[in-house]
Amino acid sequence: MSFLGFGDRAWYWMAAVCYLAGLVLGTVALLRDRRQSQGAIYAIIAAGFVLQTLGLFLRGRAMQSCPVGNMFEIFQFTAWSAICLYLVVGATFRLSLLGFFTSCLSAVLSLVSLTQPSWDAPHPVAAFGGHAWIAFHAALALFSYGVFGLLALTSAMYLLQTYSLKHKHLHGLFSFLPSILDLDLISVRLLAVGVLLMTWSLGIGSIHWLQDLASVDTPKLFTAALWLAYFAALVLRLSRRLVSQRLAWVCVVLFAVALLSLGPVNASRHPGAPTSAVPGLKT
Amino acid sequence: MSDPAPTLFLLGASHHTAPLELREKLSLAGEKLEAFRADLRAVAGLQEYAVLNTCNRVEIYGVAADPAAVARLEASFCARHQMDPAAFARCRLQLHDRPAVQHLLEVAAGIDSQVVGETEILGQVKDAYAAAQAQGTTGPVLNRMFQKSFQAAKHVRTHTAIGEGQISVASVAVDLALKIFGDLRPCRVLVLGAGDIGEKTAKAFKSRGAGRTTVASRNFEHANALAQALEAAALPFERVPEGLAEFDVAVCSTAAPEPVITRAMAAAAMRRRPNQPLFFIDLAMPRNIAPDVADLANVFLYNLDDLAKIADENLALRRAETDQVRQMLAAKSEALWVQLAPRMNGGADSIPR
Numbered sequence: 001m002s003f004l005g006f007g008d009r010a011w012y013w014m015a016a017v018c019y020l021a022g023l024v025l026g027t028v029a030l031l032r033d034r035r036q037s038q039g040a041i042y043a044i045i046a047a048g049f050v051l052q053t054l055g056l057f058l059r060g061r062a063m064q065s066c067p068v069g070n071m072f073e074i075f076q077f078t079a080w081s082a083i084c085l086y087l088v089v090g091a092t093f094r095l096s097l098l099g100f101f102t103s104c105l106s107a108v109l110s111l112v113s114l115t116q117p118s119w120d121a122p123h124p125v126a127a128f129g130g131h132a133w134i135a136f137h138a139a140l141a142l143f144s145y146g147v148f149g150l151l152a153l154t155s156a157m158y159l160l161q162t163y164s165l166k167h168k169h170l171h172g173l174f175s176f177l178p179s180i181l182d183l184d185l186i187s188v189r190l191l192a193v194g195v196l197l198m199t200w201s202l203g204i205g206s207i208h209w210l211q212d213l214a215s216v217d218t219p220k221l222f223t224a225a226l227w228l229a230y231f232a233a234l235v236l237r238l239s240r241r242l243v244s245q246r247l248a249w250v251c252v253v254l255f256a257v258a259l260l261s262l263g264p265v266n267a268s269r270h271p272g273a274p275t276s277a278v279p280g281l282k283t
Numbered sequence: 284m285s286d287p288a289p290t291l292f293l294l295g296a297s298h299h300t301a302p303l304e305l306r307e308k309l310s311l312a313g314e315k316l317e318a319f320r321a322d323l324r325a326v327a328g329l330q331e332y333a334v335l336n337t338c339n340r341v342e343i344y345g346v347a348a349d350p351a352a353v354a355r356l357e358a359s360f361c362a363r364h365q366m367d368p369a370a371f372a373r374c375r376l377q378l379h380d381r382p383a384v385q386h387l388l389e390v391a392a393g394i395d396s397q398v399v400g401e402t403e404i405l406g407q408v409k410d411a412y413a414a415a416q417a418q419g420t421t422g423p424v425l426n427r428m429f430q431k432s433f434q435a436a437k438h439v440r441t442h443t444a445i446g447e448g449q450i451s452v453a454s455v456a457v458d459l460a461l462k463i464f465g466d467l468r469p470c471r472v473l474v475l476g477a478g479d480i481g482e483k484t485a486k487a488f489k490s491r492g493a494g495r496t497t498v499a500s501r502n503f504e505h506a507n508a509l510a511q512a513l514e515a516a517a518l519p520f521e522r523v524p525e526g527l528a529e530f531d532v533a534v535c536s537t538a539a540p541e542p543v544i545t546r547a548m549a550a551a552a553m554r555r556r557p558n559q560p561l562f563f564i565d566l567a568m569p570r571n572i573a574p575d576v577a578d579l580a581n582v583f584l585y586n587l588d589d590l591a592k593i594a595d596e597n598l599a600l601r602r603a604e605t606d607q608v609r610q611m612l613a614a615k616s617e618a619l620w621v622q623l624a625p626r627m628n629g630g631a632d633s634i635p636r
Contacts, residue, residue: 165459165583166577168585168592170593171600177462179462179466180465181463182465184558237558243557243558
């Protein structure tokens with residue numbers, strides 16, 4: 001399926017180029033001009049988002065389901081979710097450098113997935129068997145990955161700002177970072193939103209799992225464990241027992257674990273198969 | 284023989300050309316400025332003028348019908364200050380046409396200031412222009428030149444780092460607090476010690492919007508006096524340990540020979556506010572805050588040397604920008620002079636006398 005003569009991958013490439021352009025523009029502005037270009041980066045990322053949405057739409061139409069059926073699609077959807085959140089959060093909170101870091105994350109996720117042909121192996125059309133709720137559950141689960149991706153970014157920015165202030169390195173990139181309290185505030189909100197979305201997603205999924213307990217496999221258990229970890233982090237933060245740098249490290253590590261384990265977890269569900277689906281999904 | 288052409292000029296003295304004692308003598312403060320303005324009206328051939336008078340410079344910008352009018356102005360200036368013209372000539376700054384335009388642009392942008400990149404000068408240039416306008420002594424040349432100088436100053440501030448970074452210890456401390464708290468309005472500031480530097484820092488916080496200030500000193504009367512001056516509250520010194528958790532920023536500048544804030548004290552405060560950062564500013568010598576307080580999570584400690592180093596680095600960064608700013612302003616002054624030169628030949632004596 002194509003639009004204006006371009007297939008879905010072409011649109012994904014165009015979006016990735018936009019995210020990369022945002023990253024390059026942000027880097028040049030910071031290093032050479034020693035200033036930010038928030039408006040320009042926001043516009044470029046928004047353009048990338050539109051292009052990526054078009055790619056997802058074309059892929060979804062072709063697959064007759066939410067396009068999260070293999071590793072390539074999962075990475076694309078996660079990047080799209082993070083950008084979607086950024087477009088709201090960035091416009092609302094105007095967090096300095098968040099656009100720069102988000103374009104960095106999305107460029108990496110998009111380009112890595114685009115340059116790994118084996119990740120985009122064919123998978124069955126209507127992967128969710130026509131179950132709209134399962135497709136919704138999958139989309140929500142991956143959207144929460146996007147939220148946690150953005151949370152990992154704000155947490156990394158928190159760690160950088162703390163390092164900068166503790167070690168008295170205040171120039172260069174550090175001079176543009178948002179304040180400690182602003183980053184903490186947005187991180188807690190993102191953590192709460194991510195946990196809420198994932199809880200919702202798992203709630204929908206569990207309705208199906210409870211009907212077929214034998215279907216509870218490694219990917220589902222991993223997803224549940226990940227939800228539990230984020231949920232515990234949220235509870236501990238709200239009770240002021242996990243705060244500041246330790247909370248930031250937990251958020252960064254959890255997202256890294258989630259991202260890096262996507263492949264192995266799915267491979268364990270489909271031994272020998274190069275393709276994979278979202279952990280916890282019944283496909 | 285043709286008539287001499289009108290000239291755009293700058294005449295005066297600044298901290299670059301005259302020592303402090305001489306600048307004091309040349310200053311045009313208060314009534315002296317008004318009297319000098321009356322002198323200027325009597326100078327024949329002076330078509331437009333504006334007087335910029337600050338603690339570091341006295342400069343008269345103007346358009347004269349011929350160079351002789353500038354000489355008459357100089358004689359009038361020296362007479363007003365009862366100064367030997369030969370002595371003034373030794374410290375005089377006199378520029379004509381495009382260099383005069385370039386100079387005003389550099390002054391307004393802050394790169395000619397003693398503290399490079401300071402912003403106060405732009406306000407002073409604006410005031411000088413407004414006063415001249417009110418007196419009706421500006422015309423098409425000076426109007427254009429001053430307005431363009433404001434635009435140029437704004438442009439270089441936006442596009443270079445000439446105005447970035449604070450260069451006083453108190454302002455650096457406030458900037459650091461902004462990096463931690465973002466918004467100072469909800470911040471509660473504790474000032475330990477009623478000395479001068481603590482007062483200055485407290486005032487800097489207050490001027491940037493800090494919400495509530497409390498002063499504590501071993502001498503409660505001193506604390507009370509400073510608290511009244513700052514419209515703040517006073518706290519008995521012995522209640523500082525138990526009250527520390529209530530504050531976001533603690534500015535310490537007591538004369539105590541031992542640390543007044545220990546690690547145990549700070550740790551106890553942080554247990555009561557684990558998710559809220561605590562910013563310690565140690566302005567005392569010897570230090571008032573135990574250095575190992577900095578190891579605590581969510582605690583940030585800066586001493587006098589740290590703040591002075593940051594201020595020095597900021598000043599060095601500003602100085603490093605001056606060449607780039609000067610180049611940008613040179614391009615602007617050249618373009619501006621192309622516009623101004625034809626207006627110089629308007630010829631008419633535009634000043635109401």
